[in-house]
Amino acid sequence: MPMPTPSAQSVTMRPSHPLTGELAELNDRFETSTPAEIVGWAAATFGRRLVLAASFADTLMIDIATRVDPDIEVVFLDTGYHFAETLQTVRQAMDRYALHLTVMRPAAAAADLWADGPDACCAARKVTVLDSYLAGRADAWLSGLRRADHPGRLTAPTVSIDARGLVKINPIAHLGDDEVARYVAQHDVIVNPLKDAGFASIGCWPCTEPSVERRAGRWSGTAKTECGLHR
Numbered sequence: 001m002p003m004p005t006p007s008a009q010s011v012t013m014r015p016s017h018p019l020t021g022e023l024a025e026l027n028d029r030f031e032t033s034t035p036a037e038i039v040g041w042a043a044a045t046f047g048r049r050l051v052l053a054a055s056f057a058d059t060l061m062i063d064i065a066t067r068v069d070p071d072i073e074v075v076f077l078d079t080g081y082h083f084a085e086t087l088q089t090v091r092q093a094m095d096r097y098a099l100h101l102t103v104m105r106p107a108a109a110a111a112d113l114w115a116d117g118p119d120a121c122c123a124a125r126k127v128t129v130l131d132s133y134l135a136g137r138a139d140a141w142l143s144g145l146r147r148a149d150h151p152g153r154l155t156a157p158t159v160s161i162d163a164r165g166l167v168k169i170n171p172i173a174h175l176g177d178d179e180v181a182r183y184v185a186q187h188d189v190i191v192n193p194l195k196d197a198g199f200a201s202i203g204c205w206p207c208t209e210p211s212v213e214r215r216a217g218r219w220s221g222t223a224k225t226e227c228g229l230h231r
């Protein structure tokens, strides 16, 4: 069967972002910058239109970002399937950092893991929820993604234009495990107790198993490796 030829109507063109021409230079520069310097650039560039999305596996990114801007907006996606330990870490972080935190929850009728499967569940409980939070509120967002997390993240840039047309900044993309451990120890970063219980990566409880192999415990036994937020 011949492949359909895309028509003008079927191709969605996104206008290029004003920062597109600077991305290569910024990414080169940030390879040797500290996370605080990268967050500092983001805060100076985007001001109150910058948001940090936090997963509460630890408070590393929160610690870095709030030292730069104590009033930075932080968002947590409460999928309805988080471990009690993760919610405990959220409470501890609220006490320690006096966070400007917004907890976003999915719609009551959102797709469900058991009925609809993991792709639909992640799309409804994470991706759609973050999309709706960011829309109209943010020009840029910070994430705690690191290249060392997973082979699929090895080439992740520090700054990119994401599928939403927003600037996505990964200030710790280039940090190795030793650098993270050093920062955590030096700054007494709050760490989700599940890390000490053998969970190298922490997501929702039905989709996370203990594992020393980074994200190997996420959606274990399936081909799924990402929830779709980092696109």
Ligand code: SF4
Binding pocket: 079, 081, 113, 117, 118, 119, 121, 122, 123, 125, 126, 203, 204, 205, 206, 207, 227
């Ligand atoms: S990680 Fe699992 S439970 Fe959480 S949103 Fe994705 S599919 Fe649903």
